[in-house]
Amino acid sequence: MDHPPDRPNEIKTHEIGRRTYIVADVDPLDVDGVRTVAVGTALWLVAFVLLLPFAGRLADTDRVWWLWTCLAGFGLGVIGWDYCRRRRNRRHEREAERRRRPQAPASG
Numbered sequence: 001m002d003h004p005p006d007r008p009n010e011i012k013t014h015e016i017g018r019r020t021y022i023v024a025d026v027d028p029l030d031v032d033g034v035r036t037v038a039v040g041t042a043l044w045l046v047a048f049v050l051l052l053p054f055a056g057r058l059a060d061t062d063r064v065w066w067l068w069t070c071l072a073g074f075g076l077g078v079i080g081w082d083y084c085r086r087r088r089n090r091r092h093e094r095e096a097e098r099r100r101r102p103q104a105p106a107s108g
Contacts, residue, residue, distance in 0.1 A: 032088035034081065041077025044070050 012023040048070035051058065058064050 032091070033084045034088055037077060037081045037084050041074055041081055044073035044077055048074060 012025070014021045014023055048067060051067055051070060055064070055067060058066055
């Protein structure tokens with residue numbers, strides 16, 4: 001991240017109560033959450049597939065709910081992934097529209 005020319009090495013801080021925190025000068029990794037939700041959804045699916053061969057043993061020990069939990073996690077993950085993807089696409093469309101529209105001069 002580039003610093004303004006008048007303050008090249010300014011350290012950003014944030015005060016909460018009697019404590020002062022230094023704010024790191026880094027960009028966030030996943031702003032829209034699409035990749036994060038997709039990875040989580042895939043992990044639920046992998047867990048479901050890995051537990052399938054043990055369905056009989058899970059039934060014997062009254063733990064079939066593990067399979068259903070994985071399936072529910074996958075289903076909810078698909079819904080969450082679609083939601084995040086649509087939100088990201090709407091945000092990109094709004095930003096593109098804002099760039100295409102000329103800015104009106106401020107009247108005073």
